[in-house]
Amino acid sequence: MSTTVQAEPHTTAQRTATNEFVSYPHDIPHRVEHDAETHRLRIEGGPHSTTWQLGQSAGQLALTWPAGSTPRREATLAAIDAAFAFHPEAQWLQLQGPKAMYPALRHTGIVVDDSEGVPWVPAELFWQQPGLWLPSPRPLPYPQQPVLSAGKRHPRRPPKPEGTVYRRHIPWLKATLSFRVLDLEHDLERFSRWMNDPVVAHFWEEQGDLAQHRHRLEATLSHPNALPLIACFDDQPFGYFEAYWAKEDRLGAYYDADDFDRGWHLLIGEAAFRGTPYVAAWLPSISHYLFLDDCRTQRLVIEPRVDNAKMLHNLARCGYAHLKAFDFPHKRAMLGMQLREHFFNERSWIPQPPHPGSAPRPGPRFSQ
The missing domain is CATH 3.40.630.30 (Gcn5-related N-acetyltransferase (GNAT))
Structure with missing residues (x-):
């Protein structure tokens, strides 16, 4: 286990590099390091560090929890946030983890199931979650x-x-x-x-x-x-x-x-x-x-x-x-x-090209 992140929300971002990202689920800073060679996301925030696998599954972006225990909710949200940040062209993210973590995510609209029961995170729904960007959202x-x-x-x-x-x-x-x-x-x-x-x-x-x-x-x-x-x-x-x-x-x-x-x-x-x-x-x-x-x-x-x-x-x-x-x-x-x-x-939080940070708009959307 790593030590608690010491930086405050306002200073954490100043130390980020190209392959790093900072997420603020429930106003708790989580620093995410992306290792493109090993396809790992290392997340430091709260009392622990966690590691997710970020790769492709059947041609779709997939975020996989490799451990047997259920990941913390804030770390899960930070991992999803970072996955979309590192892959701004993605409209959907397949979430692979223990069954115990899905009910709460389904209840808040973060996860939806396709016709075969596979859980997905639509960017369109994820970016409507106030707790990721508003320090004190109205309940x-x-x-x-x-x-x-x-x-x-x-x-x-x-x-x-x-x-x-x-x-x-x-x-x-x-x-x-x-x-x-x-x-x-x-x-x-x-x-x-x-x-x-x-x-x-x-x-x-x-x-x-x-x-x-x-x-x-x-x-x-x-x-x-x-x-x-x-x-x-x-x-x-x-x-x-x-x-x-x-x-x-x-x-x-x-x-x-x-x-x-x-x-x-x-x-x-x-x-x-x-x-x-x-x-x-x-x-x-x-x-x-x-x-x-x-x-x-x-x-x-x-x-x-x-x-x-x-x-x-x-x-x-x-x-x-x-x-x-x-x-x-x-x-x-x-x-x-x-x-x-x-x-x-249309994921307008990323401006259309040629603005910095923009990504090519993909073809047909994943259909349920």
């Missing part, structure tokens, strides 16, 4: 109660979370991407500097001093519709994301908004993080987070300016459809939309 969806605000009828929204809300290791960057709720005193000066950056100001048009930006953020934090987030790579802040419920947002008047549609705005404040490898990480990840945050969210929307060609291009590569151009009072915008079914069915 159940927030109960529904219709309320009125500013003349708009919508479901009562849940209390805002605190701290880190999403964490994902990005293999091509060898770093961990995270979103945390904005802290006014800690982030105000940084936010103000970003807003006064010429590149950001061109699209946001919210230049100002600290007092103006404090007032703006206080209003955002107090509004139940909006969730301000700071995006980080290995805990280094690089951007601001603002998630909102579309039903009661100004955008809701420009299309037929459903009760649980979510939208988002963003700015990348640090120039060093504006390249394609970073876009390929944060753009699918903000979508992933919003879909995981509430299983009733079926659509994501965004309304960039119609002249923001780079953003429109990147949205298309990450599964967003451009539905229509329309006129806000302050700008002409493009309505972009991502469907939950499309995101998970």
